[in-house]
Amino acid sequence: MKSQIGLWWLLAVFFFVCFAGYTVWNLLDGGHVEWIGSVALLFSMFMAAMIAFFVQRIHKSQQGVELPEDRLDVGIDDGEQEQGEFSPWSWWPLVLAAAPAVGMISLATAHFLIPVAAGLLVLGLVGWVYEYYRGNFAR
Numbered sequence: 001m002k003s004q005i006g007l008w009w010l011l012a013v014f015f016f017v018c019f020a021g022y023t024v025w026n027l028l029d030g031g032h033v034e035w036i037g038s039v040a041l042l043f044s045m046f047m048a049a050m051i052a053f054f055v056q057r058i059h060k061s062q063q064g065v066e067l068p069e070d071r072l073d074v075g076i077d078d079g080e081q082e083q084g085e086f087s088p089w090s091w092w093p094l095v096l097a098a099a100p101a102v103g104m105i106s107l108a109t110a111h112f113l114i115p116v117a118a119g120l121l122v123l124g125l126v127g128w129v130y131e132y133y134r135g136n137f138a139r
Helices: 002-030 035-061 092-108 111-129
Strands: none
Touching: 002 035, 092 111
């Protein structure tokens, strides 16, 4: 985890150097700041710093315990923890992906489709949450 922390802080410094260089270059070349690129690079630096800070806090809360990926003396089975339960046969993520797609298309073209997108979103959320409560996989 220490290597991840170092990489994220290094990425934050890289984006800050890019931001500073880009801003200075625009000032020297055109006499004004090109705000879109400067703000995008600055926000990229903030994002990398936020992730680095978060990973650093998680590492500190774990009392410095190293992950299996960071140690050289581990075997393949050491990193094999429970990852959760996933449904490879579920169609509900497809419905949930269709809802924002229809919503964005409706904002661009036909506004009457916004309720259809909202309905798809509610249907997909309810279906995904309750997929284990009925049918072949009911518990």
